Amino acid sequence: MIVLEFENVGLRFRGGAGVQGLTFAVTAGEIVALVGLNGAGKTTLMRLALGMLRADHGTVTLHGSLMAELPASRWREVGAMVDAPLAYPELTVRQNLTVARLLRGTDPRLVDDAIARWQLGPVVDRRFRHLSLGNQQRVGLAAALQHEPRLIVLDEPSNALDPASVIVLREHLAERARDGAAILVSSHHLDEVARIADRILVMNAGRLIGGLDPATPDLERTFFARVLEDDEHRGCTP
Numbered sequence: 001m002i003v004l005e006f007e008n009v010g011l012r013f014r015g016g017a018g019v020q021g022l023t024f025a026v027t028a029g030e031i032v033a034l035v036g037l038n039g040a041g042k043t044t045l046m047r048l049a050l051g052m053l054r055a056d057h058g059t060v061t062l063h064g065s066l067m068a069e070l071p072a073s074r075w076r077e078v079g080a081m082v083d084a085p086l087a088y089p090e091l092t093v094r095q096n097l098t099v100a101r102l103l104r105g106t107d108p109r110l111v112d113d114a115i116a117r118w119q120l121g122p123v124v125d126r127r128f129r130h131l132s133l134g135n136q137q138r139v140g141l142a143a144a145l146q147h148e149p150r151l152i153v154l155d156e157p158s159n160a161l162d163p164a165s166v167i168v169l170r171e172h173l174a175e176r177a178r179d180g181a182a183i184l185v186s187s188h189h190l191d192e193v194a195r196i197a198d199r200i201l202v203m204n205a206g207r208l209i210g211g212l213d214p215a216t217p218d219l220e221r222t223f224f225a226r227v228l229e230d231d232e233h234r235g236c237t238p
């Protein structure tokens with residue numbers, strides 16, 4: 001079952017950058033990783049997927065509904081972290097997770113589960129703005145995932161995470177996928193991507209330029225070869 005679908009989506013920013021011809025789908029139970037160099041357009045694609053940006057042309061659908069027509073009950077099933085963790089700096093960790101829970105109307109016990117899963121106990125009563133970068137990231141991920149979303153969109157989720165938290169993230173995403181969630185995740189860490197993704201989409205210069213099998217030996221080399229080939233094709237290299 002397709003959860004998120006892009007059909008020929010394009011957006012051009014003032015200044016000329018943007019994305020074009022984006023066509024892909026993420027189905028229930030699948031983890032799709034988006035990889036690309038800095039500025040390739042990954043965050044822009046994710047913002048389009050979440051209705052944070054509106055496409056100039058093409059369609060983005062969630063569960064078969066156009067973004068603008070999506071009922072609130074469907075939005076409740078989305079969990080996302082794009083750019084920075086969404087949190088109130090002056091509220092504590094627990095208060096932030098409670099706010100995130102209330103927005104979705106989910107079971108209060110989920111907050112305690114999230115605190116335990118992300119090992120946030122020692123900082124639970126600390127204000128968000130006083131946390132280290134890695135702990136802020138863990139709170140952001142806990143808030144994005146604690147309501148067991150059916151569609152998960154995460155931009156560079158392993159940024160600033162320590163190795164133990166990377167494992168928590170990996171296991172949590174695998175668990176959500178087993179439970180039928182559709183997952184789109186961007187990353188610069190190809191090793192990590194190879195561990196968690198069912199499929200890899202490569203992005204370059206605002207376009208999707210193909211897929212990579214996570215089991216490909218020497219994934220990094222294959223990725224760079226694809227990007228270079230695309231750049232040469234577009235006449236971007238000397």
Ligand SMILES: Nc1ncnc2c1ncn2[C@@H]1O[C@H](COP(=O)(O)OP(=O)(O)OP(=O)(O)O)[C@@H](O)[C@H]1O
Nearest residue numbers: 013014017018036037038039040041042043044045
């Ligand atoms: N609001 C905006 N206005 C103008 N240009 C933008 C805007 N947002 C992004 N861009 C440009 O669009 C291109 C794609 O940016 P985007 O942030 O989507 O890339 P990315 O693949 O996520 O990069 P990174 O890996 O560095 O996070 C870049 O050239 C960027 O400068």
